[in-house]
Every structure is written in structure tokens, then in C-alpha cells.
Amino acid sequence: MILVNYVASIILIVLGLYTVCTKKNLIKIVLGLGIIDYGVNMLIVSFGFNEGGTAPIYQMSDLLNGVAPHFFVDPVPQALTLTSIVIGACVDAMALSLVIMIHRKYKSVNADDVRRLRG
Amino acid sequence: MMQHYPVLAVMLLFLAAFLVEIFGSKIAAIRNLITFAASTTALVLIYALIPAVMLRGEIISYWMGNWAPVSGYAIGIGYEIDALSLFFALLVVTTFWLSGIYSFGYMKKDHHLGHYYTLYLMLSGSVLGLVMTGDIFNMFVMVEIMTFASVALTAFRNESEGALEAGFKYLVIGSVGSSFTLAGIALLYGECHTLNMAQLSAILSGGLTKNSMMAMGLIIAGFGVKSYIVPFHTPAADAYAVAPTSVSMIFSGMVNKAGVYGMIRMVYIVFRAMDQSSVQMLLAVFGAVTMFVGVTMALTQHEFKRLLAFHSISQIGYVITAISLGSALGLTGGLFHALNHTLFKGLLFLAAGAVLYATGTTNLDKLGGLSKRMPHTTICFLVGAAAISGLPPFNGFASKWIVYQAVYTNAVESGNFLYVIITVTALIVSVMTLASFVKVTQAVFFGQLREEHKEVKEVPAIMLVPMYIMAALCICGGVFYNVVNTYLLAPASAAALNVTNYIDKMMGEGYADAAGVVNILAKPVEFSFWNPIMWLVLFGVVMAAAVLVIVFGENSRGKVLVPTENADPKYATFFSGEEEMFSQVGGSDLFWGFKKNWQGYYKVMQGLHSGIVTDYTTMTVVATAIIVLCCFVFMR
Numbered sequence: 001m002i003l004v005n006y007v008a009s010i011i012l013i014v015l016g017l018y019t020v021c022t023k024k025n026l027i028k029i030v031l032g033l034g035i036i037d038y039g040v041n042m043l044i045v046s047f048g049f050n051e052g053g054t055a056p057i058y059q060m061s062d063l064l065n066g067v068a069p070h071f072f073v074d075p076v077p078q079a080l081t082l083t084s085i086v087i088g089a090c091v092d093a094m095a096l097s098l099v100i101m102i103h104r105k106y107k108s109v110n111a112d113d114v115r116r117l118r119g
Numbered sequence: 120m121m122q123h124y125p126v127l128a129v130m131l132l133f134l135a136a137f138l139v140e141i142f143g144s145k146i147a148a149i150r151n152l153i154t155f156a157a158s159t160t161a162l163v164l165i166y167a168l169i170p171a172v173m174l175r176g177e178i179i180s181y182w183m184g185n186w187a188p189v190s191g192y193a194i195g196i197g198y199e200i201d202a203l204s205l206f207f208a209l210l211v212v213t214t215f216w217l218s219g220i221y222s223f224g225y226m227k228k229d230h231h232l233g234h235y236y237t238l239y240l241m242l243s244g245s246v247l248g249l250v251m252t253g254d255i256f257n258m259f260v261m262v263e264i265m266t267f268a269s270v271a272l273t274a275f276r277n278e279s280e281g282a283l284e285a286g287f288k289y290l291v292i293g294s295v296g297s298s299f300t301l302a303g304i305a306l307l308y309g310e311c312h313t314l315n316m317a318q319l320s321a322i323l324s325g326g327l328t329k330n331s332m333m334a335m336g337l338i339i340a341g342f343g344v345k346s347y348i349v350p351f352h353t354p355a356a357d358a359y360a361v362a363p364t365s366v367s368m369i370f371s372g373m374v375n376k377a378g379v380y381g382m383i384r385m386v387y388i389v390f391r392a393m394d395q396s397s398v399q400m401l402l403a404v405f406g407a408v409t410m411f412v413g414v415t416m417a418l419t420q421h422e423f424k425r426l427l428a429f430h431s432i433s434q435i436g437y438v439i440t441a442i443s444l445g446s447a448l449g450l451t452g453g454l455f456h457a458l459n460h461t462l463f464k465g466l467l468f469l470a471a472g473a474v475l476y477a478t479g480t481t482n483l484d485k486l487g488g489l490s491k492r493m494p495h496t497t498i499c500f501l502v503g504a505a506a507i508s509g510l511p512p513f514n515g516f517a518s519k520w521i522v523y524q525a526v527y528t529n530a531v532e533s534g535n536f537l538y539v540i541i542t543v544t545a546l547i548v549s550v551m552t553l554a555s556f557v558k559v560t561q562a563v564f565f566g567q568l569r570e571e572h573k574e575v576k577e578v579p580a581i582m583l584v585p586m587y588i589m590a591a592l593c594i595c596g597g598v599f600y601n602v603v604n605t606y607l608l609a610p611a612s613a614a615a616l617n618v619t620n621y622i623d624k625m626m627g628e629g630y631a632d633a634a635g636v637v638n639i640l641a642k643p644v645e646f647s648f649w650n651p652i653m654w655l656v657l658f659g660v661v662m663a664a665a666v667l668v669i670v671f672g673e674n675s676r677g678k679v680l681v682p683t684e685n686a687d688p689k690y691a692t693f694f695s696g697e698e699e700m701f702s703q704v705g706g707s708d709l710f711w712g713f714k715k716n717w718q719g720y721y722k723v724m725q726g727l728h729s730g731i732v733t734d735y736t737t738m739t740v741v742a743t744a745i746i747v748l749c750c751f752v753f754m755r
Binding site for chain 2: 118
């Protein structure tokens with residue numbers, strides 16, 4: 001049932017946004033960013049999914065002769081998701097490295113303490 | 120041959136980024152040579168496209184690996200350069216070329232410069248790719264590369280105050296925005312099963328479904344984050360202030376222009392929603408709020424670069440307001456202002472960087488009287504300040520004039536009172552911009568020279584050259600506005616409205632007709648415009664009058680008028696109850712009365728700019744929700 005995927009991905013995105021908006025711990029904020037990413041990735045994969053579909057690996061002759069089933073999973077969203085996962089991993093790595101350096105400098109990972117630039 | 124130029128330019132910059140890291144991390148000469156060669160080649164390659172695209176009106180399309188569309192379906196990644204793309208590409212290459220030259224002098228004292236130039240070239244390449252790609256997912260990837268390179272460059276001087284913090288905030292808000300964009304792209308793909316923008320536009324021409332309206336709301340919000348419209352602007356103010364100045368110039372010159380480009384491309388070409396008054400009003404209100412909040416926050420700043428950052432936000436408000444009108448005149452004004460903003464704000468940032476380089480501080484309260492020590496920087500800064508405040512005959516006046524005219528025309532035609540308010544807001548914002556730059560000029564360049572800056576020297580020539588180039592361009596843009604209009608603005612704004620041509624060039628002739636795409640009808644541009652020569656004459660007359668008064672006037676000029684023998688302390692100059700030692704009005708003191716009168720407003724604004732990252736994300740999420748709701752409720 002594909003509807004479950006959609007509902008789950010929306011729940012993940014909203015959970016991530018909730019985390020980013022309410023949690024004061026910088027590491028939790030980074031985790032929230034990750035959760036938003038996973039939600040969006042799930043959304044993309046779900047768009048290309050066909051239940052019971054096969055992998056889209058055919059020769060041209062198979063398609064022309066009608067040997068292959070015409071029902072396969074769209075490969076483009078999977079490629080997009082792969083790209084998006086890589087980017088998401090970079091976000092997390094970079095954000096965490098910034099948090100480490102902020103902790104060294106500010107001696108805190110609480111968002112309320114990291115506010116020297118304001119006004 | 121020509122269709123290879125854009126891809127070559129982008130790939131060259133990315134290649135050079137890695138070459139710098141491999142060969143140039145130790146030796147400055149190799150590093151600078153690779154950077155300069157790559158950015159100059161990219162500049163030449165993009166400028167070589169002007170005759171074909173701008174003058175002859177061609178559209179250059181390029182399919183990666185020659186994967187052309189098969190039976191009307193785009194399967195490869197395509198690059199498509201129409202006049203709109205090329206317009207922004209020209210802004211991008213000019214900005215990073217000048218910024219690169221400036222960096223050679225400005226960044227000399229820093230460490231790890233190999234990393235700096237790697238990130239700088241990746242940022243340049245990604246923004247250049249973003250404005251030229253015809254594939255929506257490729258656009259997203261470029262946006263992400265841009266965000267990372269920007270974050271890393273923001274935090275580059277990580278030992279300096281606030282750099283890490285600004286980088287982190289930028290990263291959080293930026294990737295929330297990117298996630299919105301990606302979700303919007305996913306929704307579009309789910310509906311249309313293609314990622315090519317030309318084909319998307321053809322498929323969506325049958326009218327937007329609820330799904331694509333949601334996608335549009337998310338994508339507008341995503342690019343709003345990248346162009347830093349209020350309330351997404353908070354990380355921009357921090358990042359511009361703490362990044363190295365050459366990078367601040369790149370941020371305000373091309374990174375937020377990339378957001379503006381994305382927004383124009385999406386609402387005009389892909390969704391073609393600009394004939395709907397609800398979308399127009401949504402963007403117009405966001406633009407007006409952006410320019411007002413930006414300039415009022417700038418008035419209270421004590422930090423030179425942070426002040427410029429808020430002005431940058433404010434000027435983007437003008438651009439967004441102008442493009443929101445959906446008219447050819449509005450587009451012309453918006454694009455012209457985007458071009459001018461790149462020039463004068465780049466110039467101002469470079470001047471701020473020169474002050475930082477020479478004195479080591481950008482705090483307005485600790486500067487003063489630098490005009491005697493740094494005359495070249497002062498001249499360049501004055502040109503930039505006059506241009507941003509919209510004084511004739513500089514370029515800022517020309518573009519602001521078209522923006523006022525476009526908004527007011529819309530007010531008259533639609534009879535909507537909102538546009539009258541926006542026109543008045545735009546005028547008031549311009550006045551406040553001038554006021555704010557009076558303050559900066561007074562606090563930094565005029566007044567008394569401070570003791571500790573007695574030995575300050577003018578910055579090296581390699582930093583002055585980009586400043587003078589930009590100052591010259593600022594004046595030329597204002598005086599020869601007709602040339603700019605004919606060769607750059609008119610083709611670009613026509614391209615944004617000519618959707619059928621865009622689709623046909625990419626997907627094959629007749630594709631747009633078959634899909635039933637009709638161009639948005641826009642009236643031809645009518646300038647009832649100003650004559651810069653008249654203004655120059657007026658300037659000359661006023662200057663001559665001033666000289667006459669000075670030469671033949673009474674000699675009492677400059678003397679104290681109060682009789683000195685029975686000196687009454689009530690005529691002495693006081694600040695905060697203390698007699699002022701030297702008559703320097705600090706940057707923070709000049710508009711204290713204004714601030715006092717508006718203290719209620721400023722209390723709210725200071726609360727919103729609290730510096731806490733969760734507050735900023737909450738603002739981002741709420742604004743996105745508002746945009747998506749507006750798209751859902753009011754669009755037809």
C-alpha cells in the first residue's frame with residue numbers, strides 16, 4: 001500500500017521540522033535536519049514505486065517483442081534519492097563539524113548560548 | 120561550437136577547484152595563477168555568448184552526452200541558455216572575476232588559502248551552473264553545492280568572532296530551504312514524470328492542479344530562502360557580516376541573485392503563474408516587507424558590514440517587488456536593479472573590506488576621518504553610496520525610477536490600493552537608505568581622524584582596481600541606461616515572457632503548440648524616462664554655485680558664531696551630558712531620535728533577530744506555511 005509511504009514521509013518531514021523549531025540542543029537540530037531529509041527521500045522513492053513492478057533492465061528487443069512486462073519501477077527517483085542521500089550525509093557531516101568547533105569556542109551546544117550575532 | 124561554451128565554463132571552474140587543492144595548497148603563485156586563469160576563461164566564454172543570445176535572440180541548448188529527447192520525453196540533463204539565463208550568468212562571471220582579483224590582495228594575510236580558492240571556485244561554478252541549467256534537479260544539486268560552499272566560506276575565518284555561529288545558522292536555514300525545494304521537485308516529478316523545465320512548463324500549461332500549487336509554494340519558499348527575502352533573511356545578515364569581504368561581495372552579488380533567478384524562472388517559465396493576481400500580490404507583499412524591514416534594521420546597526428548586509432536584503436526587496444508585477448516594465452526594472460545591486464553593493468562591500476584591511480575594524484563607533492588617509496577608497500565608497508541611495512545620475516536612480524514607475528502603473532491599472540502603499544514604501548525606503556549612508560559616510564570617512572588610525576595607509580593597487588572598475592560601471596550604467604536596456608534588459612525580460620520559444624528550442628519545434636502553451640501577454644515596455652545629461656548640467660550648476668559661494672562668501676565661514684570672550688557653556692557641544700572632546704558624531708548617535716520614536720517597532724524587530732537558531736527556523740517554517748497556504752487558497 002503506497003499511501004502508507006506518503007503518510008509516513010509527511011510525518012517524518014513534520015517531525016523533523018518540529019525538532020528543528022523547538023529543540024535547543026544544536027546536535028538535536030542537526031538530527032532534525034537529517035529527519036527532514038529522510039522524509040523527502042522517502043517521498044521521492046515512493047513516487048517512482050510500482051507494487052509488483054520489476055527492475056527496469058531490458059534489452060531494446062525485449063521491449064519491442066513484448067517479452068518484457070511493461071510494468072517496472074521508475075529508476076529516475078532512485079537515482080535522485082541516491083544523490084539526495086549523499087547531499088544529506090554532507091549536510092550532517094558539515095553541521096556536526098561546525099557544532100564541534102562551536103562547542104570548543106562557546107563551551108556549550110545550547111542554542112540560547114550561541115547568539116553573539118543578533119539585533 | 121558555441122553550444123559547448125556554457126558547459127565548458129562550468130566544468131572548468133569545478134576542475135580548477137580541484138587543481139588548486141592538489142597543486143596550489145603550498146605555493147601562492149600557482150594557486151593564484153590557476154584561479155585567475157580559470158575565472159578569466161569562464162568570463163571570456165560567457166561574454167562570447169552575448170552576440171548570439173542577446174543580439175540575435177538565439178537560445179543555446181545542450182544535452183549532456185547528447186541524450187536528446189526521445190519521442191517528446193526529455194531523458195538527459197539539458198543546459199539551456201536564453202537571454203534571461205545569460206543575463207544572470209553575466210552578473211555571476213563579472214562578480215566572481217572581480218572578487219577573485221580582490222582576494223589576491225585581501226586574503227594574503229590568511230592561512231589555508233588553498234581551501235579558500237577551492238571553495239571560491241566551487242561556489243562560482245555552482246552558481247554559474249544554476250543559472251544556465253535547464254533541468255530542475257540539476258538546479259537543486261547546484262543550489263546544494265552553492266549552500267555548502269557558502270557555509271564553508273562564511274565560517275572560513277573561524278577564529279574570528281561569530282563566524283562559526285553564522286555558518287551554522289546559514290547551514291540550518293539553508294538546508295531547511297533546500298529540503299522544501301526538493302519536496303517541491305518531488306511533487307512535480309510525481310505529477311509530470313519529467314525533470315526538464317521546458318517540458319514541465321509544457322505539461323503544466325493545462326492549468327495547475329492542487330499538487331502543483333503545493334509544489335509551487337514549496338519551491339517559491341525554497342528560492343526565497345536562497346534570495347533572503349524577509350523572514351528568511353536572518354542568516355544572511357550574519358553571514359555577510361562575518362565572511363571575508365571578497366566572499367560577502369560574492370554573496371550579495373551572485374548567491375542571492377541565484378535565488379532571484381530561480382524564482383523568476385519558476386514563476387514565469389515553469390509555472391507561468393504571473394498572470395494571477397494572487398501570486399503577484401503574494402510576492403509584492405513579501406518584497407515590500409523585505410525592503411522595509413531591511414532598511415529599518417540597517418539604520419540601527421553599528422557594524423559596517425552588517426549594515427551593508429541589511430541594505431543588501433532591502434535592495435532584494437525592490438527586485439522581488441518589481442518582478443512580482445508580471446509586466447514587462449516590472450521585469451525590466453527588476454532585472455536592472457538586480458544588475459545595479461550587484462555592482463554598487465559589491466563596490467560598497469569592497470570599500471568596507473578595504474577599511475577592515477587598513478584599520479582592522481569595521482565598528483562604526485571606532486572609525487572616523489579616513490578620507491584623508493584613504494582617498495581612493497573614499498571616492499569609490501561615495502560612488503557606491505550615491506548609487507544605492509538612488510541619486511541621479513548613478514545607476515541606482517535609473518533602476519529605482521523604473522521600479523517606481525512599474526509599481527505605480529500597476530496601481531493605476533489594477534486600481535488596487537495595495538500597490539499605492541507599495542509605491543510609497545519604496546520611496547520612503549529609498550530616503551532611509553540615503554539617511555543610513557549619510558551616517559556611514561560621516562562615521563567612517565569624514566569627521567575627526569582617530570589617534571590610532573593616524574598611520575593608516577591606502578590599500579594596495581590590486582584591491583583598488585576592482586573597486587574602480589565597479590565604480591566606473593556604476594556611473595556608466597546610469598548615464599548610458601539606454602545601451603544597457605537595449606543589449607541586456609530588453610532581451611532578458613522578453614525571454615522571461617516568451618515561454619513558447621523556450622520550450623520549442625529545448626524540446627523541438629512545435630512542441631509548445633502541441634501542448635497548447637500560450638505566452639503571457641505583456642504590454643511592450645514604455646519608458647517615459649529621464650535625461651541624465653540634464654542632471655549632469657544641474658549638478659554642474661549647483662557645484663558652480665557652491666564654488667562661487669565659497670570663493671566670494673564671507674570669511675566667517677567655519678568660525679564659531681558665538682562670541683568667545685564671554686563663552687557660555689550652554690553653547691558648547693555635549694554628548695550624553697559630557698563635553699565632547701572632538702566633534703565626532705559616532706555612527707550610533709546620528710539617528711537616536713528616530714530610534715526613540717520607533718522604539719516599539721524596534722523592540723519587536725530586535726526580538727525577532729534574537730540570534731537563537733530555533734527562532735529563525737520557526738520564522739522560516741511559518742513563512743513557508745503562509746506561502747503554501749496562499750498558493751492553495753487564492754490561486755485559480
